[in-house]
Amino acid sequence: MSAVLPAPPALESPPLAWSNRFRRLGERFFTALNAQPLREPHWVAISEPCARALGLPDDWWCRDAWQALGVFSGGALWPGMRSLASVYSGHQFGAWAGQLGDGRALWLGEVDTPAGPQEIQIKGSGLTPYSRMGDGRAVLRSSIREFLCSEAMHHLGVPTTRALCVTGSPLPVRREEIETAAVVTRVAPSFIRFGHFEHFTHTADDVDALRQLADFVIDSHYPACRDAPQPYAALLEAVTRRTADLMAHWQAVGFCHGVMNTDNLSILGLTIDYGPYGFLDAFDPGHVCNHSDHQGRYAYARQPNVAFWNLHALAQALLPLLTDGDEALAALESYKSFFPQALESRMRSKLGLTGEHAGDRELIDGLLQRMAQDKADFSITFRRLAEFSTAAGADNHAVRDLFLDREAFDGWAAHYRERLLAVGSVDAARRLAMNQVNPKFVLRNHLAEVAIRQARGGDFSEVQRLLKVLQRPFDEQSEQSAYADFPPDWAQHIEVSCSS
Ligand code: AMP
Ligand code: MG
Numbered sequence: 001m002s003a004v005l006p007a008p009p010a011l012e013s014p015p016l017a018w019s020n021r022f023r024r025l026g027e028r029f030f031t032a033l034n035a036q037p038l039r040e041p042h043w044v045a046i047s048e049p050c051a052r053a054l055g056l057p058d059d060w061w062c063r064d065a066w067q068a069l070g071v072f073s074g075g076a077l078w079p080g081m082r083s084l085a086s087v088y089s090g091h092q093f094g095a096w097a098g099q100l101g102d103g104r105a106l107w108l109g110e111v112d113t114p115a116g117p118q119e120i121q122i123k124g125s126g127l128t129p130y131s132r133m134g135d136g137r138a139v140l141r142s143s144i145r146e147f148l149c150s151e152a153m154h155h156l157g158v159p160t161t162r163a164l165c166v167t168g169s170p171l172p173v174r175r176e177e178i179e180t181a182a183v184v185t186r187v188a189p190s191f192i193r194f195g196h197f198e199h200f201t202h203t204a205d206d207v208d209a210l211r212q213l214a215d216f217v218i219d220s221h222y223p224a225c226r227d228a229p230q231p232y233a234a235l236l237e238a239v240t241r242r243t244a245d246l247m248a249h250w251q252a253v254g255f256c257h258g259v260m261n262t263d264n265l266s267i268l269g270l271t272i273d274y275g276p277y278g279f280l281d282a283f284d285p286g287h288v289c290n291h292s293d294h295q296g297r298y299a300y301a302r303q304p305n306v307a308f309w310n311l312h313a314l315a316q317a318l319l320p321l322l323t324d325g326d327e328a329l330a331a332l333e334s335y336k337s338f339f340p341q342a343l344e345s346r347m348r349s350k351l352g353l354t355g356e357h358a359g360d361r362e363l364i365d366g367l368l369q370r371m372a373q374d375k376a377d378f379s380i381t382f383r384r385l386a387e388f389s390t391a392a393g394a395d396n397h398a399v400r401d402l403f404l405d406r407e408a409f410d411g412w413a414a415h416y417r418e419r420l421l422a423v424g425s426v427d428a429a430r431r432l433a434m435n436q437v438n439p440k441f442v443l444r445n446h447l448a449e450v451a452i453r454q455a456r457g458g459d460f461s462e463v464q465r466l467l468k469v470l471q472r473p474f475d476e477q478s479e480q481s482a483y484a485d486f487p488p489d490w491a492q493h494i495e496v497s498c499s500s
Contacts, residue, residue, distance in 0.1 A: 012065040013078030014056055017112040022119065022190070023082055025216060028209045029196075030084040035074030035106050036126025036136065038169035038181055043069060044144065044455060045463045046165045047151050049471060050187060054120075054164065055113050061165065072185045073167040074106070074125035081109040081120075085128035089203045090195030090263030091313050093297055099203050100195060100263050101130025104138060107191065117220075120164070121191055124183040137173045140166075141452050142500030143182035144463055146274040148451070150186065152443040152470040153271055158249045159242070160271040161188035166463075168455075175499050180456075188270055190221060194310055195263035197317040207320045214321055217267055232321040236331035240311050242269025244335050247304040248342035252350060253439065254280035254378040258290035259498060260298050260306045262313045276496035279442040281487045282375035283368070291497040304343075308335050349437045350382050351416070352430040354423050363419060366412050374404040377486055379442050386434035388413075389427055390420050439473035440484045446491035447483060 022029070046061055061068045070076035077083060085102035105123040123146070124138030138146075143166045150163035164185040171181040192213075200210035218225045218235055228234030246269045250257065257264070258276040266272040278289030285301035293299075298306060315328040322328050347364045348356070371381055384399040396413060403409040420430070443466075451462040469480045477483075 011067050011071070011076055011078055013080065014060055014066060016055065016078070016080065018080030018109050019112055019117055020080075020082060020110050021117070021216070021220060022086070022107065022110060022192075023084060025212060028200075028204070028206065029213070030086040030102075030107070031129050032082065032084045033106070033128060034083055035122065037070070037075030038073040038125075038167060038183055039171055041069055041073035041075065041167045041169050041183075044140065044166040044168045044182060044460050045147055045467065047147070047163055047467065050151065050154075050162045050164045053113060053115060053162070054111060054118060054187065069167060071108075072122060072165050073169065073183050074122055077108065080111075083108050085130055086191070086196070087130060087199060088193055088195035088263055089199035090193070090261055091198070091310070092261040092263070093293075093295075094309075096202070097261075097263075099130070099199065100132075102128055103131040103134050104128070104136040105186075105191075116189060118187050118189060119191055121186045121188075122183050123186060124181060135173065137171070137181045138184065139173050139175055139179040139500060140168050140182040140455060141179060142275065143168075143184040144452050144455055145277075145448050145496075145500075146184050146186075148448055148463065148467060148470065149274045149277060149443050150271075151467060152473065153255070155471050156253055156439055156442070156473050158253060158255070158271060159246055159269055161186045161191070161266070163187070188266075188268070188272070190217070190266075190268055191272070192217060192267040193263050193272070194265045194267065194314040194317070195261075196267070197314060198262060201317040201320060210317070211321055214318065221268055230323065230327065232318055233323075233327050233331045236311075236315055236318055236322075236328065237334055239267055239269065239314065240332055240335050241338050243307050243311055244304075244339035245269060245342050246271065247307045247339055248346050250303055251300075251343055252346035252437075253442070254283075254300075256280070256287060256289040256298070256300045257303065258293065258298055258496070260303065260310065262310050265307070265310050265314075275498055275500055278496065279444055280378035281444060281491065283371040283378045283381070284375065285368075285372055289496065291495040292499075304339055308332070308339075311335060346437070350434065351385065352388075352425065352434040353419065354425065357419060357422070359415070359419070363412075363415055366415070370403060370405070370408055370412055373408075374402070376402040379439060380484075380486065382438035383435070383440050383484070386431045386438060388416070388420075388430075390417050390425065391427075435476075436474055440476065441469050441473045441480070443470055444487055444491070445494045445496065446487045449491075449494055 083106045087101040108120045110119045127136035147163040147166045153160040166184050168182045173181045200206045225231045225234035256278045264273040276290040287300045288296045454462045
């Protein structure tokens with residue numbers, strides 16, 4: 001196993017300041033070990049904005065002395081980096097799964113940036129003590145999907161882990177067929193999951209470590225909780241709110257995660273672990289993006305309830321630090337008001353509704369119902385709704401044409417027009433505001449698929465091109481309109497599963 005490999009040689013590195021606080025928690029929380037480097041690594045993709053956010057200079061990836069290609073394919077460490085795999089447990093598809101952990105990811109360190117400390121992690125870097133039956137690898141296809149979506153979500157304004165780069169290798173990896181290995185580098189203020197807490201309560205039965213972890217998360221990420229009368233209850237409530245906010249983001253942008261197990265929920269309320277995710281094309285509340293999710297447990301419309309279920313699992317894990325179950329339930333209670341409010345506020349903005357009126361929820365639901373009925377495309381409908389004209393007699397055909405039942409749409413549109421006129425909404429100003437919240441470009445499966453197919457043939461230019469488009473999802477970018485189009489028929493047959 002890689003634990004016995006000699007330490008990779010230290011290199012010259014960019015001038016980064018490493019704080020590595022997670023590592024100071026001690027060895028109950030991780031196993032220190034080196035990666036199994038990808039052989040003959042090559043660059044696949046780089047996110048310049050992510051590199052800039054880390055404080056790296058433009059040529060960070062190609063300076064000979066820094067050997068970034070080696071570092072981000074598991075073959076070297078910059079001075080200050082100390083690699084480790086963390087241990088966690090979790091509930092998968094509603095059942096207790098016991099110990100899991102970073103089975104193919106390694107934490108490389110935490111670097112100070114102008115936006116605060118950021119941890120760097122490589123994924124697909126070989127076996128760890130937590131690999132269980134896995135091979136410790138990630139395939140090129142899934143690494144590109146994680147890379148593109150992390151950056152797309154960031155630029156959509158959705159809380160998420162980010163991605164710095166992808167490196168690839170000719171190393172064969174067996175999935176349904178033989179593919180090749182890749183490593184994606186992720187960046188986040190923390191990669192701690194609900195499952196880290198579950199681990200110390202249910203698997204390790206170590207309340208001392210549980211408290212240490214909770215204190216670490218409070219001090220590093222939720223300092224305001226320290227001053228609360230019950231800091232751990234305050235932490236649970238703060239995580240509840242962040243998670244509710246994340247769910248409002250996902251639902252409003254039409255994002256399905258696909259594997260909302262407790263080991264895939266971030267303690268910071270970030271989108272984490274991009275696997276068989278998907279953005280909605282034709283609106284179907286029951287849409288299941290994960291081909292292996294036969295029960296539809298993680299269907300689009302269920303995500304907010306699943307998040308609440310997961311928060312209960314987190315609360316259960318925190319019980320040894322809380323006064324009693326009632327304190328836990330009280331902290332969770334805020335989800336019930338906070339999530340609907342957060343979602344309604346996002347949906348109101350998506351419809352361009354200013355102020356709060358009594359019939360708003362009905363108006364929002366009415367539109368969603370018609371979209372579901374007629375399988376209207378989620379992103380295109382909202383983008384076209386921005387063109388809605390309140391002028392008398394306007395037929396608003398651009399958005400109207402998306403609906404099969406035009407009369408039903410007209411009925412809804414009459415109410416919508418009334419609501420807009422009641423607050424003196426000005427068409428041009430509303431359009432501008434709506435286009436700031438309704439993306440023109442989202443990472444539809446077929447777009448990722450085209451980029452992946454080309455990448456598997458050795459041409460990575462489409463990954464980079466798509467990344468550029470997704471970095472400005474709200475801008476018109478007229479010359480890129482093909483990326484904003486309806487999915488082609490073949491997109492319906494794309495199957496994404498946990499096998500990655
Ligand atoms: P996921 O649902 O993909 O987030 O993964 C669940 C657990 O399985 C995590 O502990 C992963 O680290 C682990 N895992 C997934 N794929 C592999 C793999 N190919 N090799 C080793 N561990 C893996
Ligand atoms: Mg995971």
